[in-house]
Amino acid sequence: METTQQAEQQRSARARRRQLLEAADRVVLRDGPQASMNAIAAEAGITKPILYRHFGDKGGLYRALAKRHTDALLDALRTALDAPAERRRRVETTLDTYLAAIEARPQVYRFLMHPAEDAQLPEQGFDVGRHSAPLLRRLGEELAKVIEERVDLGPDSEQLSRVWGHGIVGMMHGAGDWWLGERPCSREQLVRSLADLLWGRLADVSDRAGGPGF
Amino acid sequence: METTQQAEQQRSARARRRQLLEAADRVVLRDGPQASMNAIAAEAGITKPILYRHFGDKGGLYRALAKRHTDALLDALRTALDAPAERRRRVETTLDTYLAAIEARPQVYRFLMHPAEDAQLPEQGFDVGRHSAPLLRRLGEELAKVIEERVDLGPDSEQLSRVWGHGIVGMMHGAGDWWLGERPCSREQLVRSLADLLWGRLADVSDRAGGPGF
DNA sequence: CGCCATTGTTACCTACGGTAACCCTAGACT
């Protein structure tokens, strides 16, 4: 049948795509974000045009690669955020999960945060932060959702929770980036200090009725 | 005399350098961070090799340019941070100063934060965040200094203040980046929300003996 | 005048993103 045949083809195409992404992953892990398309193609045992057939352009490949890692990290963070423990403990676990991830694979982290200028589409205005944004934006929105679900912020809670979500993610990111560069203290210490910073305000906000609170 | 002559030369070289930087500034303001060396040279009315004689490589030019803007922003922030007002008001003013700056010149902001991969010096290990770092690092250290000077954090205050400095700067940066992209609320609202987030913890830390406290 | 430092230019090299044109092998159809 032609349908099974098409399905077969699609499946093999997806499999190939995964192979290619894995090769790209290895190269990025080795060379950092400035990994060249040639290098990736070579690692995959093929040549450039195939990469372009699969991913369109470098930005496409990078987006696909970033999505994999972002999804993985987000999953880990979600479980940490949803774990059955008291609020403060969960915050610490979440921070620690993030820091452990960036500590374990700095090259991947660099790639996700500084994807080496992909699109230079002419002038689309104030789109600041299209580059390092995707991961941080997704994290921020995710956290905002969790905050709004679980904490009673009073009126205007939607906006406030988003500001806080992105602010807290920014804090985690900024401190993490600095820490990864200088290693001025242990991970545990960093987690505790950041949680302390957050705790002041988070501590005297009352839980929303029902649910274990953020 | 040769000394005056040398001085003269140095002075003119510095003046030239300033001219070139101003030209580069205009181009970056117009084209964003991916401004090419050719474009900058053209804007300055000369050709590439002169740029290279003055700045070594693209990274050098970018660093010089970044330093100018970073210094300017840092000055503005320092005055906001040192203004004679109560602590909370100063925090808000500082946040607002930063946000107003990035709002006023997004292209410059993008350039400072995402300087398009300068150095690809082979393998210098875990130097994550060399790219967008300089400005944020300087801000973080500056804030850490202010915090440690003015707030009593108990033992281990040096490390804690640095973590908080970089954390808070990260918060400001992250939230600002998101806000600049989506404009979900007014600047005043953003400032208030962020200050609220910080205020919880900052509020119940007692001032260090002497001085008006952070 | 002749020397040399400064300032500039042209012309080139390299590397990379991206693409066009072609090749080839495995099946499907007659």
Place this chain on the structure above:
DNA sequence: AGTCTAGGGTTACCGTAGGTAACAATGGCG
């Protein structure tokens, strides 16, 4: 069988951008 076509693959190329070597002009200074 023989032909035709779809996919996966390659070579060879283009444009652009960073970076440099080699050479020209200008202007003080012995």
